[in-house]
Amino acid sequence: MRQLPRPGPRNLITDVAGLMVGHADDSAAGTGVTTLVCEGFYNASVDVRGGGPGVRETETLAAENLVGRAHAVVLSGGSVFGLAAADGVVAALSARGVGLHLKPGSPAIPIVPAAVLHDLANPGDKAWGLDPPYRRLGMASLDAAGPQFALGSAGAGLGAMAGLIKGGVGSASLDMGGGLVAGALIVANPVGSVMTPDGRAFWAWPFEIDGEFGGGRPDPAVGAIDPVPDDGRLASLGRLQPGAATTIGVVATTADLTTAECKRLAMMAHDGLARAVRPAHMPFDGDTLFAIATGACSIGHGDDRAVRLAAIGSAAADCTARAIARGVHEALKG
């Protein structure tokens, strides 16, 4: 029997070598930014599936367009204001000389896709007038980037809600052997519920490894036939408008995927979101997942390349589900 894959040593997306993650948050405002920084300029794609997304530089990652790569990915609270976090990261990376060098003497041009979630209605002082904190928080998250980072109520997850309970930032990894590693970094702030209807388990429970999110298991006698679960926010109509809520994140792998293959990875990763959050991908969610391939591990060029891609996609989906549950679990503990 084949050895089952295991999480990497950190059980974080940074088990994919070449990636670092940093948080910065503003506890008074109850919001924050999480930035994933690439050591190289890696192939990347994105799949936007929510009905109320807030993103930038996603078209830059379309397989038919020129670039299809990223220097960093920014996940931010703050809805439309949070998009400015990427401004801070762009300026700071360029000042370090990181970016495309198109002409000697002109600034380096970093490619920094970003997605935001809606935490404006959650506790915290949002009276920032003409000076929202996100540009500054973006720079600070970049400075904080490293291989270890906090889970739960930190960074872009600081003001997050998951249905009616605290949301947060989560991560998980899976070492598939032979240098092939997959990981996910997710900020869970969905309208839907991450818990089974009995409240005893995360929807993601079948994918849990070593009790990484508490080991809760559902009561098999309790079904889920209510399409509008009480512990989601869909039942409380008043709060909902497009842009509320949202789950955003990044999945990554060491595989040498093309930009188009990264798109398939992001698409399959959304299945992990679907398994961990119910309902998901609603008109109000801005559910967006990026996918990054560092390219360190060759998956070959024969007929079975697509089979390997599918296995990595399945691992990325599982990591996504686990990261969502871990993020909420850690937020509830904290």
Added chain:
Amino acid sequence: MRQLPRPGPRNLITDVAGLMVGHADDSAAGTGVTTLVCEGFYNASVDVRGGGPGVRETETLAAENLVGRAHAVVLSGGSVFGLAAADGVVAALSARGVGLHLKPGSPAIPIVPAAVLHDLANPGDKAWGLDPPYRRLGMASLDAAGPQFALGSAGAGLGAMAGLIKGGVGSASLDMGGGLVAGALIVANPVGSVMTPDGRAFWAWPFEIDGEFGGGRPDPAVGAIDPVPDDGRLASLGRLQPGAATTIGVVATTADLTTAECKRLAMMAHDGLARAVRPAHMPFDGDTLFAIATGACSIGHGDDRAVRLAAIGSAAADCTARAIARGVHEALKG
């Protein structure tokens, strides 16, 4: 406490009034066709999420294009050959006078989107040379259409496989009250597995109503960390090429959704597929879901229209998961 929604009287997609379903199959060839016929010309959309799809008339359903409606939807076995099933349905509907009437005296123009699954490698005599059976089967499926229809090994599900076990055609419905009904009609032929790793339950078990697919429940001690489950077909590399496998279907509602809202319905329905099949949406799957809105039930025009759409989407996702499990359950029984 709110009354939980229940299946409609048939627990079939035909609980959405105005829809009928017919099967036709060729037992020697081990393949078949399932056609959903609309009493009216209903708003419709589609979401293609598999990496190896086979479809027709999907662009016709794009919200920005002219038509955005359908007279029927054809689901067929036979991979590329199965697309001809829609030719048969188009010709037969037009002969009945069903279709767009653009000019007096010219033929009625029926809009018949279609999707196919790959059952060519499954048992059955496929040596049809220049005369594949699908055009004829398409016509026969239309003639057979009614409010009641078989589940399991019938129509487009006749030659289906679900991972390494028999696949089939399934359906389910949910009556949300006040005339609002959702339903799904799915042909389950995925590469991935529909069963939990212990083999005791369908992945869709949390959504089961009244033991409609056998009542099996998983062992909570058994996780699912292998991203390449042994009972999926991903582990047996030899059989896989783009176009192999695929889950295709239709979700429907009585709601008065626009074409664009039907798109959101189809998108959310894919979450039901993700919850019922693991892995799903792989490069080899042609996973495609249509969405149809008969329009009989108004869901209003206020701020909470999107909330109602989200609830219908969640119901459609649950019906999709239940239909997949029912299809396989009935095929295994038969």
